[in-house]
Amino acid sequence: MKHLAILAACTASAFATAADAQETAGSSGLSLTTGLDYSSGSYSADEKTEILVAPFSAAWRNDTVRLTASLPYVRIDGPAGVVLGPDGKPLPGVTGVAGKRSGLGDLSLGGSITLPTLPIGLGIDLTGRAKLPTSDPDKHLGTGEADFTVGADFTYPIGPVAPFLSVNYRMPGDPEGVELRNTYAASVGASMVFGRSIAIVSYDYAQASSPLAKDARELFGAVSTPVTDKVNGTLYGTAGLSEGSADYGVGVMLTLKL
Template sequence: MAWRITNILALVRGGGTITTLCNTERLFGMKYGLFILALLLTVPGIIKKVEAQESFADAFWQYRASTGFDASSGYYGGKESTSVLYVPATFQATKGAWTVRSVFSYLEVSGPALLIDGSSTGESLGVRTSGKAKGPGDINFYTTYSLESLYDRGLFIDFTGRAKAPTASFKKGLGTKAWDFAIQMDVAQAVGQFVPFITLGYKFSGDPTGFSLRNVLYGNAGLQYTLDNTFTFGAYYDMRQSSIRGAVKPQEGTAYINLRLNDDWSLLAYGVKGFSNNSPTAGGGLSLTYKWR
């Protein structure tokens, strides 16, 4: 089904895409995955048209590929600024109610790498604590099930499981070298051209060498507006527990605009503002998506 929640909310960070030692929470899901917004969801007449095509579309695999960048900078409770450039490559396949997605990435980090929720322990672990590093990031795998029976009510509910493979370098401060897992539920309700949405998830943190991370709850709430067949606007507020017990909760606000270039291509631009000492001061990025069948 082309207009499932995972596409609407693919930008939301609260569920997470990657975990970096410079800030384990900041990149852990850009929404989760980062990534792409569904188009034409609330345009008048589109829902009936899509419903008529549902049985036909569900018989075939539908694919999406996207790439772009996410850049951010902040102190995260520390004394030195940490800047992160994240370049993802996302591949997604959908058939019926099921969607599978994999996210590969490249990272460049400048500043204290082993800065986890404001605590730096890199020297004791033999990991760099300053300077620059770059390399492959962690690989994330997602499986999503959508409740298609609710679509005719304009209600969209998705259940997602995520596994993070620890492929990023620990010594460079690009990853924890520990597996992470997460479960997540996304809910959205179409109300005319508006789509309010909410996400609630739980991350099972891995067990990195030399330090301990706790499991965390995360979530976000936002509102999307479809102007026409070309432009979609939205904003959401993201909050989650800190991986370090007692540390400040990361909180961020994101505003975005999605441009539908044609039936196959779309471009997403967004900006991020941090609202806690454990969030980036500012950030933003672009994502280009191509879909085919």
């Protein structure tokens, strides 16, 4: 099961999970996704940072394998020294410029393998992602280094409800002039199918990559439903519970299945 990591890395995410859950067992093929994501918060700084992301991503899947590639358009409006970090959230303390800057962000490549369901009904996915520094270094949208994430997702369906636990280990690059550390992140929640739609709620926690930042804790909610036979629409929102999170975030995604 995937969880939300859409900011800049278009990580993915629970809204992606909601879209995936519309697909029937045994389905395979290519899908394209785009949308808009807006968030605002101070992230332990004195000034607020506003971020707008328009992700463009492609995914291919079969019964056991899912491959993704995403390249977002990013606009940041905030104080100097704030860029998007390995977890897709603002990272203070990196060389940067104040005010508005925008452009294509970092390319994110991901993959997951679904293991055979255990006899007790537990589903397990093993995941990996690489974020490559493709953004313009003069615009200070990212750290300028490659970041890597590995993780596992556990799902236990109970009728129309599926509780889940997602854990990740992030390994950031080593940008000049700032100390970044390897971190853990986890999400716990549940999805529920009603008719042809699905809703998902979760509590998300992520350690801060920089000693200058705070750990992130937030609530996430999403609803996904078919718009046509080929298009899924997803609405989602987040509410920050700590200084390391955005005060709030909202987004909409459209996924076309080819």
